[in-house]
Amino acid sequence: MPTRVEKGTINLKHWKNTEPRLNKLIVTKWKGTILTALMADCKCRSLNLEQEVSNSLLGNIYIGKVQNIVKNINAAFVDLGGGRTGYYSLTENRTHLFADRLPALCPDRTVKQGDELVVQVARDAVKTKDPVLSSYLNFTGKYAVLTMGKNQVGFSVKIRDEKWKEEVKEYLDALKDERFGVIVRTNAMGAAKETIGRELLALKERMEELLSKAACRTCYSVLESAEPSYIAGLRDTYAGSLEAIITDIPECHKRMKDYLKENQPDDAAKLKFYEDSAVPLIKLYSLESAMEEASGRRVWLKSGGYLVIEPTEALTVVDVNTGKYTGKKNVDDTILKINLEAAAETARQLCLRNLSGIIIVDFIDMTKEEHKKLLLARLEEELRKDPVKTVLVEMTKLGLVEITRKKVRRPFYEMLKEARE
DSSP, X not given: OOSBOSTTSOBHHHHSOOSOOOEEEEEEEETTEEEEEEEETTEEEEEEXXXXXXXXXXXXXXXXXXXXXXXXXXXXXXXXXTTXXXXXXXXXXXXXXXXGGTTOOBSSSOOOTTOEXXXXXXXXXXXXXXXXXXXXXXXXXXXXXXXXXXXXXXXXXXXXXXXXXXXXXXXXHTTXXXXXXXXXXXXXXXXXXXXXXXXXXXXHHHHHHHHHHHTTOXXXXXXXXXXXXXXXXXXXXXXXXXXXXXXXXHHHHHHHHXXXXXXXXXXXXXXXXXXXXXXXXXXXXXXXXXXHHHXXXXXEOTXXXXXXXXXXXXXXXXXXXXXXXXXXXXXXXXXXXXXXXXXXXXXXXXXXXXXXXXXXEEOOOOOOHHHHHHHHHHHHHHHTTOSSOEEEEEEOTTSEEEEEEOOOSOOHHHHHHHHHO
């Protein structure tokens, strides 16, 4: 791809980000909820709201009972207790953890109504859809994820050093057994293979303890609860990228301090307890404004252009408009300038709002192929910053850009609506 287009137009170098500043993780209270915000380059990059006693099931591991099996969709609905039901695909889950056969995985036994299964919530409930359950239990660490029932050693798509991957794969193959596989996370890039190996052995011990505990627990037991979002924020932020971790909640400070001491000692000194009553933490970092931005329909760009973001049941549409832009350059350059700015802002907004599934971006039409390539390169560069798996699919013949983003937590506007009610 050319780094420079025709004379008088915009150079790709001009549009590449400078070295990103370090991040700040902010944890505070808002309307009876715990608000976790990640600040990057003086902007809010992600937001999460959860009740002090979280009602999210994501990541929790249960012993559930099969309520019924729906053959036409090849799925079971599993009662988790407390009036909660989960969707369990029999197509995707080919091996099962029957509570009466632990710790063995059973690929040769058919699931029937009344069976008790060990399952993990892989996706939170979304609107009218039940949470999605999986028999492939995941145990997540800073550098790796242990995946029961999947025997391979895999790597984050963002890790591209093939020599390093080969060396680490050989090392981890020697540590694992046939019951589980490993996914090496982006955070592991550059880490010593021994460091990743030590974490894998700790995750293996955690898995064995859970299976041993499950064998003598009753149906509807919660075998493991997921970490709260602020702990997940510490774990999932790229290694070495945190400048500060700031909270004004004593309980959160204690829990993060314990977590850092045990799991991320290099970051322990970055944890600060905020005590200035004159300026609340939420005001200091303008987090209420960030929440309004994350729930609004229109987002203005510095150039005067703007985005219109419309989440629907099936997909999310982002429309780019020229707005108030009054540049004196030729039309092609004006459109390219707005589209490049819109690409960076779209990537940030997907993360900020936690939008997922299929995303369609309608950039302003461009006639030059060089400009289209430049735009896609910029967008891909920005999407790589997202810790959630996000894929730039293609630009269609109609000029629409297709993106997919993995569904994990609920979108932020749903969290915000629930907190306000």
